[in-house]
Amino acid sequence: MSREVAIVAFAQTDHTRRTDELSEVEMVMPVLHEVLRQTGLKTSDIGFTCSGSSDYLAGRAFSFTMALDGVGAWPPISESHVEMDGAWALYEAWVKLLTGEADTALVYSYGKSSPGSVRDVLTRQLDPYYVAPLWPDSVALAALQARALIDAGDTDEPALARIAARSRQDAAANPHAQLPGARPQGEHVVAPLRTGDCPPIGDGAAAVILAAGDRARELCARPAWITGMDHRIEAHSLGVRDLTDSPSTRLAAERAGAFERPVDTAELHAPFTSQEVVLRKALGLGDDVRVNPSGGALAANPVMAAGLIRIGEAAARIHRGTSDRALAHATSGPCLQQNLVAVLEGDSHE
Amino acid sequence: MVVEFPFTRSLGPVQSAFLTGLRERTLLGVRTEAGRVLVPPVEYDPETAAELSELVELPTTGTVTTWAWNPEPRPGQPLATPFAWVLVRPDGADTALLHALDAPGPDAVRTGMRVRIRWAAERGGAITDIACFEPYEATDAPEAAAPHDGGFADPVTGIVAHARLDYTYSPGRAQTRYLQGLSERRTVGERCPSCAKVYVPPRGACPTCGVATTDRVEVGPRGTVTTYCIVNIKAKNLDIEVPYVYAHIALDGAGLALHGRIGGIPYDQVRMGLRVEPVWSEGGRYPDHYRPTGEPDADYDTYKELL
Ligand SMILES: [Zn+2]
Numbered sequence: 340m341s342r343e344v345a346i347v348a349f350a351q352t353d354h355t356r357r358t359d360e361l362s363e364v365e366m367v368m369p370v371l372h373e374v375l376r377q378t379g380l381k382t383s384d385i386g387f388t389c390s391g392s393s394d395y396l397a398g399r400a401f402s403f404t405m406a407l408d409g410v411g412a413w414p415p416i417s418e419s420h421v422e423m424d425g426a427w428a429l430y431e432a433w434v435k436l437l438t439g440e441a442d443t444a445l446v447y448s449y450g451k452s453s454p455g456s457v458r459d460v461l462t463r464q465l466d467p468y469y470v471a472p473l474w475p476d477s478v479a480l481a482a483l484q485a486r487a488l489i490d491a492g493d494t495d496e497p498a499l500a501r502i503a504a505r506s507r508q509d510a511a512a513n514p515h516a517q518l519p520g521a522r523p524q525g526e527h528v529v530a531p532l533r534t535g536d537c538p539p540i541g542d543g544a545a546a547v548i549l550a551a552g553d554r555a556r557e558l559c560a561r562p563a564w565i566t567g568m569d570h571r572i573e574a575h576s577l578g579v580r581d582l583t584d585s586p587s588t589r590l591a592a593e594r595a596g597a598f599e600r601p602v603d604t605a606e607l608h609a610p611f612t613s614q615e616v617v618l619r620k621a622l623g624l625g626d627d628v629r630v631n632p633s634g635g636a637l638a639a640n641p642v643m644a645a646g647l648i649r650i651g652e653a654a655a656r657i658h659r660g661t662s663d664r665a666l667a668h669a670t671s672g673p674c675l676q677q678n679l680v681a682v683l684e685g686d687s688h689e
Numbered sequence: 690m691v692v693e694f695p696f697t698r699s700l701g702p703v704q705s706a707f708l709t710g711l712r713e714r715t716l717l718g719v720r721t722e723a724g725r726v727l728v729p730p731v732e733y734d735p736e737t738a739a740e741l742s743e744l745v746e747l748p749t750t751g752t753v754t755t756w757a758w759n760p761e762p763r764p765g766q767p768l769a770t771p772f773a774w775v776l777v778r779p780d781g782a783d784t785a786l787l788h789a790l791d792a793p794g795p796d797a798v799r800t801g802m803r804v805r806i807r808w809a810a811e812r813g814g815a816i817t818d819i820a821c822f823e824p825y826e827a828t829d830a831p832e833a834a835a836p837h838d839g840g841f842a843d844p845v846t847g848i849v850a851h852a853r854l855d856y857t858y859s860p861g862r863a864q865t866r867y868l869q870g871l872s873e874r875r876t877v878g879e880r881c882p883s884c885a886k887v888y889v890p891p892r893g894a895c896p897t898c899g900v901a902t903t904d905r906v907e908v909g910p911r912g913t914v915t916t917y918c919i920v921n922i923k924a925k926n927l928d929i930e931v932p933y934v935y936a937h938i939a940l941d942g943a944g945l946a947l948h949g950r951i952g953g954i955p956y957d958q959v960r961m962g963l964r965v966e967p968v969w970s971e972g973g974r975y976p977d978h979y980r981p982t983g984e985p986d987a988d989y990d991t992y993k994e995l996l
Contacts, residue, residue: 358859359859360859360861360862360865361861361862362859362860362861362862362863362864362892362893363861364861364892364893364894365861365862365863365893365894365901368893368894368899368900368901371899372900382899395854398690398692398854398856398858399692405892407896408892408893408894408895408896408899409894409899410899411895411896411897411898411899411900412896412897412899413896413897453857453859454690454856454857454858454859455854455855455856455857456854456855458763459763459764459765459854460854463694463852463854467696467698467848467850468698468700468704468708468729468816468848468850469729469786469787469816470787470816471850471852472765472815472816472817472850472851473765473766473767473787473788473789473816473817474763474764474765474766475766475774475787476763479757479759479774480774482757482758482774483755483756483757483774483775483776483787484755485757486755486756486757486800487754487755487800490755490800527758527760529757529758529759529760529774530757530758530760530795531757531758532757574735574736575735576727576729576731576735576784577776577785577787578728578729578754578776578778578784578785578786578787579727579735579784582755
């Protein structure tokens with residue numbers, strides 16, 4: 340059944356702290372139109388549509404149905420939704436194309452963190468019996484992981500600051516980034532993490548088009564072929580895990596074929612500087628691999644879209660010819676609980 | 690906008706014993722087939738998925754395995770003064786429990802420090818029955834885990850998981866204009882530039898064409914009842930007498946019907962095709978209800994596409 344599937348188009352919004360003037364569908368529609376424009380496809384040409392978002396961010400049940408208006412869901416379309424980052428929606432679409440049930444797929448995801456307090460909203464994804472009643476916010480949990488890394492000798496505060504600086508420096512070349520360019524590390528938010536170690540809070544959306552086989556070659560000059568993709572989860576209780584490692588990332592990467600040959604680029608979904616340390620170690624990435632040339636989630640972190648954006652950014656580098664083999668990673672849950680790894684390759688230059 | 694989810698969750702045998710134990714100042718863990726003691730206890734082994742039931746009682750002392758200093762506690766967190774988040778491995782356990790540590794400052798906290806549970810004064814069978822941990826410098830050798838049958842009088846069998854989140858809702862471009870129109874007692878829809886359908890209320894996109902609806906169109910105020918139902922059961926906090934009629938109303942010029950209550954006519958005389966107009970209450974942000982205009986009924990053919 341081995342079918343070739345590629346990412347043929349990618350678009351994202353400019354990520355900003357608030358988008359009060361836009362509803363979710365109004366925010367999503369421009370990126371949907373952009374990927375359709377890039378490929379010349381019409382909505383009626385799309386074989387399968389899959390989205391990722393969260394009702395807890397929106398503060399409303401079935402919030403994804405509103406955004407569906409933006410894709411033109413009439414006459415009826417083949418559609419699905421994941422209550423997760425859009426990277427997992429992309430995984431579902433990839434499987435759909437591999438099975439031969441569709442030749443093209445539209446994947447999009449979006450998140451508006453601005454209406455609520457995202458640090459508190461994310462506590463509601465935690466174990467409701469033992470953890471959520473304590474309201475440990477997302478920064479607090481990341482800080483526990485950061486301390487464990489420092490105690491283990493894997494990093495220190497100056498090294499974390501260098502990750503923050505490099506990411507935001509790289510983001511200066513990314514017109515969509517929310518935090519481009521150098522900025523101070525700031526005070527401790529939850530020590531040992533400082534403002535600079537944490538992602539910006541913001542709103543944004545992204546969209547990707549997938550296509551199989553020759554359809555991909557028709558739609559894109561240099562398709563980003565997905566040569567492997569896998570996602571894994573770890574035990575949900577934080578106290579059971581070794582927070583300095585990410586065996587789920589390593590296993591997903593292994594199953595995705597990431598270790599078969601070197602990659603030149605890695606887009607890692609590490610909203611906190613300390614998480615890049617964990618991921619580099621888990622993936623065995625050396626200094627010769629270009630990590631997060633987009634600036635990564637430290638430069639723009641629209642919750643539910645930031646993982647899909649990692650895959651899109653990696654694909655876009657292949658489209659442009661600046662990467663031949665890229666690894667893209669997405670995460671979900673506290674302290675890198677769930678991890679997805681995709682390996683993307685471009686046809687060799689001739 | 691406040692969204693609250695007071696979920697009532699039932700507990701399995703292991704969780705029930707653990708949370709009841711906390712109420713009784715007793716810390717329980719569960720032993721796996723491999724002999725590891727997991728705290729907080731879970732019902733299935735995270736490595737083998739084997740069902741677990743061998744409870745053990747642990748001392749209330751332990752060791753910090755990692756920590757983070759929280760200078761600005763947020764609502765709902767265990768302590769209102771600055772504190773450390775900690776993972777604590779209870780003596781005799783192989784895993785750690787997340788909680789708060791009451792300490793004067795970050796200089797008083799380190800990985801490996803000894804701590805003990807401070808119980809909440811009032812306990813009802815929840816993780817918050819542990820008020821927090823506190824430093825405990827005693828050097829006596831920790832006790833070992835002891836078997837426990839998990840039996841308590843009046844066990845806790847469920848918890849209410851409170852989850853209040855506050856949002857500031859912004860309705861976006863299309864709905865903001867719609868709401869502005871309503872404040873002037875006008876109903877403003879938006880027309881799809883592709884298929885010309887007029888959406889009321891507008892949500893900013895045409896779901897058929899997937900494009901932005903940008904042309905503003907004032908519709909109504911009069912409209913036609915396209916279908917209706919008779920409500921016979923009084924809803925909570927509603928001061929409308931039953932029976933009353935709830936209808937779909939296609940405002941003149943609109944491409945789809947909106948919802949509204951019909952008044953000013955006996956409930957059993959409402960019919961499809963009835964012509965109606967909005968009635969606004971003083972200070973109301975939307976029509977209170979719709980009443981008959983007295984015009985002849987609309988022809989079925991004029992609204993059959995809007996059903
Ligand atoms: Zn239309």
